[in-house]
Amino acid sequence: MRVKLTYSHEVADKPILADIILKTGLLINILEAKVNAQKGELVVAIPASGKKLEETLAVFKEAGVQVQKFTTVLQIDNKRCTSCGACISPCPTKALKFDSDWAIQFDEEKCVACKTCVAACPVKAITVP
Amino acid sequence: MSEAKESEAIRSIEEINEKIKRGDAVVLTAEEMIKLVESSGVEVAAKEVDVVTSGTFGAMCSSGVFLNFGHTDPPIKMIRCWLNDVPVYKGLAAVDGYLGVTAISETKGIEYGGGHVIEDLVSGKEVELRAESYGTDCYPRRHIETVITIDDLNQAALLNPRNCYQRYDAATNSTDRVLYTYMGTLLPNYGNVTFSGAGQLNPLCKDWNYQTIGIGTRIFLGGGIGYIIGEGTQHNPKGGFGTLMVQGDLKQMNSEYLRGASFYMYGATLYVGVGIPIPIINRNVAATAALKDEDILVNIRDYGVPTRPDLRPVIKQVSYAELRSGKVAIRDKDVPSSSLSSYKMAREISEVLKKWVLEGKFFVTKPVEPLPRQREFKPLKIKRKELKVGDVMSREVITAKPDDGVKEVARKLIEKGIDHLPVVDDKTRLIGIVTSWDLARAIANEKRKLAEIMTRKVITALENESIDVAVRRMAQHNISGVPVVDKTNHVIGVMTTDDISKKLIGGRTAV
Numbered sequence: 140m141r142v143k144l145t146y147s148h149e150v151a152d153k154p155i156l157a158d159i160i161l162k163t164g165l166l167i168n169i170l171e172a173k174v175n176a177q178k179g180e181l182v183v184a185i186p187a188s189g190k191k192l193e194e195t196l197a198v199f200k201e202a203g204v205q206v207q208k209f210t211t212v213l214q215i216d217n218k219r220c221t222s223c224g225a226c227i228s229p230c231p232t233k234a235l236k237f238d239s240d241w242a243i244q245f246d247e248e249k250c251v252a253c254k255t256c257v258a259a260c261p262v263k264a265i266t267v268p
Numbered sequence: 269m270s271e272a273k274e275s276e277a278i279r280s281i282e283e284i285n286e287k288i289k290r291g292d293a294v295v296l297t298a299e300e301m302i303k304l305v306e307s308s309g310v311e312v313a314a315k316e317v318d319v320v321t322s323g324t325f326g327a328m329c330s331s332g333v334f335l336n337f338g339h340t341d342p343p344i345k346m347i348r349c350w351l352n353d354v355p356v357y358k359g360l361a362a363v364d365g366y367l368g369v370t371a372i373s374e375t376k377g378i379e380y381g382g383g384h385v386i387e388d389l390v391s392g393k394e395v396e397l398r399a400e401s402y403g404t405d406c407y408p409r410r411h412i413e414t415v416i417t418i419d420d421l422n423q424a425a426l427l428n429p430r431n432c433y434q435r436y437d438a439a440t441n442s443t444d445r446v447l448y449t450y451m452g453t454l455l456p457n458y459g460n461v462t463f464s465g466a467g468q469l470n471p472l473c474k475d476w477n478y479q480t481i482g483i484g485t486r487i488f489l490g491g492g493i494g495y496i497i498g499e500g501t502q503h504n505p506k507g508g509f510g511t512l513m514v515q516g517d518l519k520q521m522n523s524e525y526l527r528g529a530s531f532y533m534y535g536a537t538l539y540v541g542v543g544i545p546i547p548i549i550n551r552n553v554a555a556t557a558a559l560k561d562e563d564i565l566v567n568i569r570d571y572g573v574p575t576r577p578d579l580r581p582v583i584k585q586v587s588y589a590e591l592r593s594g595k596v597a598i599r600d601k602d603v604p605s606s607s608l609s610s611y612k613m614a615r616e617i618s619e620v621l622k623k624w625v626l627e628g629k630f631f632v633t634k635p636v637e638p639l640p641r642q643r644e645f646k647p648l649k650i651k652r653k654e655l656k657v658g659d660v661m662s663r664e665v666i667t668a669k670p671d672d673g674v675k676e677v678a679r680k681l682i683e684k685g686i687d688h689l690p691v692v693d694d695k696t697r698l699i700g701i702v703t704s705w706d707l708a709r710a711i712a713n714e715k716r717k718l719a720e721i722m723t724r725k726v727i728t729a730l731e732n733e734s735i736d737v738a739v740r741r742m743a744q745h746n747i748s749g750v751p752v753v754d755k756t757n758h759v760i761g762v763m764t765t766d767d768i769s770k771k772l773i774g775g776r777t778a779v
Contacts (some may be wrong), residue, residue: 207276221325221527221539227594227606228460229453236594241612259453261327261529261608262539 140192141170142213145205146179156181161193163187163234168251172207182209184251212250213257215243216223219264226256226265273554275479281476284318284547288628293318295545295625297618298469303557314554319625321476323488323543323617323770324474326609327529329450330430330501331538332368333386333518336422337397339363345407346399350374351450352386353396357676362407366427368536369528381536384528386426387420389456390490391484391523424518426490427527430500434472435566438463438591438605440583440598443572445744448533452608454571461568461605467561467588469546474508476556481512483636488543488621489514491522493543493630504645512639513541516594525617539610543617545625546596547632561588568596574737576647656736658731659763661752662773667692670699671720678707684693688749690759691722697757701726703749728753731765739768 146155151174160167169262171182172203187195196206221240227235235256294317296304301320305313335356337346345362349355353373356365364750368594369383388395399412418424440461441447441454448454452462467473475481485496494516503511525541564589569580586596592611595602624630666688668677681689681704691700700722702710710721729738729750742750742765749764 165698204610220609223326223539223613224607224612225452225462228604229455230604231455233604237611240611241615250636255453258448258532261452261531261537262527 140185140188140248141209141250142183142196143207143209144181144183144199145207146181147177147205147244148176150203151179155199155204156183159195159198159202162198165191165195165232170251170253181251186248188248190225209252211251212247213245214266214268215245216264216266217267219262220260221262221264223261225261227257229255229259231255269369270705272384275550278314278548278550278554279318280549281547281632282732285631287318287627288631291626291628293625295319295321295621295622297614297615298322299618300421301554301558302368302468302560303461310555310558314548314551314776317548317557318477319622319623320474320546320548320557321465321618321625322469322471323541323614323619323621324432324470324609325525325539325617326433326464326466326538326540327450327531327537327612328428328431329370329535329537331426331428331540331723332366332382334423334425334427335365335367337363337365337416338420338422340409340412342409344399344401344409344412345404346412347401348397349397351395351397352380352388353398353435354380354382354385358399359576363485369412370535370699378530378533380534381528381575383526383531383538384530386518386623387526389421389424390418390518390521390526392417397570402415417699421519425515426494426518426521427513427515427541428500428511429496430502430511431540432471432500432512432544433465434470434476434508435467435564436464436509437566438568438576438586440570440603441572442570442581442583446520448531448570449536449571449581450531451571452531458601458603461591461598461603463566463588463591463605464608465566465588466560466611467564467619469611470564471542471546471601471616472512473564474544474557475553476508476539476559477552478505478510478639478641479553480549480628480632480635481544482638484636485544486631486632487514487635488541488617488624488630489516489521490518490541491525491567492516492518494518494542496635498740499639499643502645503640503643505643507645509645510639511540514775525613535665537600539579541613541617543621545621545630545632561592564588566591568598576742578647580650599737600747604715655735655771656731657729657733657735657752657763660735660763660767661729661731661763661769662767663761665690665751665757665759665762667696668702668718669693670717670722672718673706673720674718675708676710678704681707686762688751688762690751692728692759692760693719696754698726698728698751698753698759700724701751726751730754731760735772738763 143164168184173180371382373380496741498513501512527539567582752761
């Protein structure tokens with residue numbers, strides 16, 4: 140799950156993310172980071188779902204971090220997609236593969252929204268909102 | 269089995285067409301034929317099956333459309349012409365043109381090309397037409413700006429000089445940076461393998477020896493009906509890399525099977541769907557129609573070496589089955605592999621074509637002429653003298669040692685008026701480089717020795733290398749000079765952007 144974490148300046152100097160990684164043992168991946176005098180914004184991929192995800196998000200909230208879930212990670216326009224496969228092998232997390240009928244199958248859990256597939260798609264069928 | 273028995277006629281094209289007309293022809297897709305041969309053998313399959321349908325759907329850059337716009341009043345002899353800002357070739361009669369799929373928009377660049385215009389036309393969309401002329405007595409008009417749809421055109425003939433490659437070598441990348449190529453995104457350090465081709469569904473693989481496919485063969489083209497009009501360009505039958513030149517009426521085609529595409533940082537193209545029915549005239553054709561992905565081999569080549577396509581180093585030979593499995597072993601490591609052409613669409617085309625034949629809407633053809641089985645695919649030789657790195661570089665190289673002091677080296681650069689200083693070891697082998705900018709920063713930060721500040725991963729060039737290749741490397745690393753080294757890593761020169769601009773003034777042939 141891709142999540143945007145917003146740190147106010149009061150909590151900006153605390154190693155909250157490192158602390159949560161150690162406590163939960165989750166391999167949280169930082170995708171984007173913007174920090175300025177007012178606030179810090181991180182986009183992270185949390186490899187969890189369901190209860191485990193909600194618990195992890197609750198820990199962030201308790202620590203004073205605003206949490207916003209990205210509900211759609213990546214959209215494939217099935218009318219445009221020809222199932223050529225050009226997006227598959229460049230994907231660093233193997234989130235894209237063929238199903239048994241040679242159509243593209245997308246695994247949202249694995250996606251870290253790096254947008255490699257967006258560039259690799261020859262017919263511009265993939266967008267990341 | 270003897271060769272004579274293999275090629276002994278089982279049925280004629282005429283007999284097959286009679287059966288298609290009566291509605292009792294046995295038609296299988298290539299996948300179904302493979303299964304039948306696996307279960308019952310070639311002998312039985314050859315006896316039972318009349319037609320095997322094939323299909324392929326991939327990026328085919330050598331494609332385009334001949335257009336006739338019709339005359340305006342007053343008329344124009346179009347000298348230059350654009351459709352949605354994509355230039356149309358106008359070296360033809362007044363209102364005839366050829367739109368190639370790799371031509372790119374003068375406003376949008378490679379994001380939108382001739383292939384996209386063709387898809388838009390086929391989809392019935394309005395396309396902006398602009399044309400210019402110098403004006404003549406018979407064609408006084410000098411300018412056109414209007415919109416057209418495919419219905420406004422008199423003719424729109426898709427004519428593709430090279431389609432349907434029998435096989436295509438796969439690609440990987442040995443370098444340490446991402447390459448964006450016509451084989452898609454190639455990750456560094458053999459990070460992935462990409463490939464193209466329908467393999468066991470490919471029309472030319474299904475008639476490996478071109479016994480039924482030839483000039484005049486009726487085919488499925490872009491969702492409509494087309495014809496083979498000759499061997500394709502770069503047709504290389506000896507290597508099993510045959511190609512086809514095809515033609516068909518764009519007005520009957522369908523955007524499902526003609527897709528404008530753009531390969532990131534490479535260029536525009538068109539995905540084309542082609543399908544060919546293979547009449548099973550003898551056992552040999554039945555056997556090749558049952559070839560499997562396992563039987564069809566290609567090389568994986570290293571696109572990290574910027575040489576002629578056939579000289580790109582071969583990493584290994586693999587079958588389409590291995591490529592399609594999703595991973596290929598390279599240097600004891602499983603590397604993800606994926607296609608650029610759509611197997612799903614290729615399969616769909618073979619099914620559509622099967623349906624057409626079964627419904628009696630599509631008949632098989634006897635070629636007017638066979639495809640050539642002997643043809644050399646020659647490279648282009650450069651017959652004029654071309655400048656190499658060695659012709660442009662400065663040979664008076666000033667070098668430094670890692671223990672040299674920053675200030676004394678800075679003085680040296682000022683005295684000699686240079687910006688790039690290779691750092692060498694005791695045996696004069698290259699171990700680093702410093703630039704005047706590195707030295708300015710080192711002095712500001714009070715560093716003393718070159719070893720503390722030099723760049724150790726040096727981008728170099730070779731004496732006999734093409735200037736274009738070296739310049740591209742410099743641009744990619746955003747540097748203005750490279751040491752030129754020999755095979756043993758000894759510095760024999762330095763080439764800078766200054767050297768290049770000075771030597772190249774007056775044209776490349778001036779030595």
